[in-house]
Amino acid sequence: RTMEIVLASGSPRRRELMARITPEYRVAPGTLDESRITAPTPQALVAALAAAKCAEAAARFPAAAVVGADTVVDCGGEVFGKPRDAADAARMLRRLSGNVHEVHTGVCIQAPAGRQAFVATSRVRFFPIPEAELEAYLATEEPYDKAGAYAIQGRAALWLDAIEGDY
Numbered sequence: 397r398t399m400e401i402v403l404a405s406g407s408p409r410r411r412e413l414m415a416r417i418t419p420e421y422r423v424a425p426g427t428l429d430e431s432r433i434t435a436p437t438p439q440a441l442v443a444a445l446a447a448a449k450c451a452e453a454a455a456r457f458p459a460a461a462v463v464g465a466d467t468v469v470d471c472g473g474e475v476f477g478k479p480r481d482a483a484d485a486a487r488m489l490r491r492l493s494g495n496v497h498e499v500h501t502g503v504c505i506q507a508p509a510g511r512q513a514f515v516a517t518s519r520v521r522f523f524p525i526p527e528a529e530l531e532a533y534l535a536t537e538e539p540y541d542k543a544g545a546y547a548i549q550g551r552a553a554l555w556l557d558a559i560e561g562d563y
Contacts, residue, residue, distance in 0.1 A: 399460060399461050399507065399508075400422060401414075401418060401420070401422070401461050401462075402453055402460045402461070402463065403422070403423050403463050404449045404452065404454075404463060404464040404465075405423070405425055405463075406425035407541075422457075424453050424456065426452040427452070428448055428449055433445055433448055438470040438473075438475050438498070438500050439502075439517065441468060441475060441502075442467065442500045442501060443515050445466035446464045446465050446503055446504040446513065447513060449465070450464030450504035450505070450511075451464075451504075451506070452464075458508070459508060460507070461505060461506070461507040462506045462507070463504075463505050464503070464504045466501070466502050467543045468500055468544075469488070469492070469497055469498070469499055469543050469544030470497060470498040470499070470500055471491050471492060471544075472491075474491075476491075476492075476497075476543060476544040478540070478543060479545045482534050485540065485545035489525060489534075489545050492525075492544065492546075492555075493522055495521070496519060496520065496521045497519075497520055498520070499543075499548075499561075500517050501515065501517075517561060518559055518560060518561025518563070519560040520548070520558070520559050521558040522556065523555050523557045529554075533551055533552075538551055548563065
């Protein structure tokens with residue numbers, strides 16, 4: 397009998413990534429209040445968020461292999477999570493435009509045999525984003541449920557000048 401795999405996230409991007417690994421997994425997002433978790437660095441923050449999401453789901457599925465993850469954009473030490481609204485998304489994207497930023501993803505996997513966790517960081521450089529493109533992008537649904545108001549797999553790929561690390 398194989399162990400059940402549980403993804404402690406409702407993120408469409410995480411579901412897509414998990415489906416590339418295995419077609420058989422359960423989606424079990426939690427009720428974690430992410431705003432209550434703080435840490436001294438962006439890397440420590442994503443590690444803590446991933447661990448908390450994982451622990452919450454592991455308590456509900458103790459016999460499963462549970463995967464928790466979280467991503468933030470780090471622009472000069474300022475953490476960009478999901479934008480609150482269009483103005484917040486515009487502020488983030490204008491800061492990223494023509495600049496280098498880091499994307500930190502924390503992953504925590506817990507199973508009956510133990511727990512493993514890590515943080516992966518990629519450095520990303522955007523071309524300058526033309527204002528008309530930024531406004532058109534803000535009019536779509538794409539920026540509003542993503543850290544830093546973008547996903548590199550989406551329309552923001554057009555702004556990608558360079559990436560060091562995992563795409």
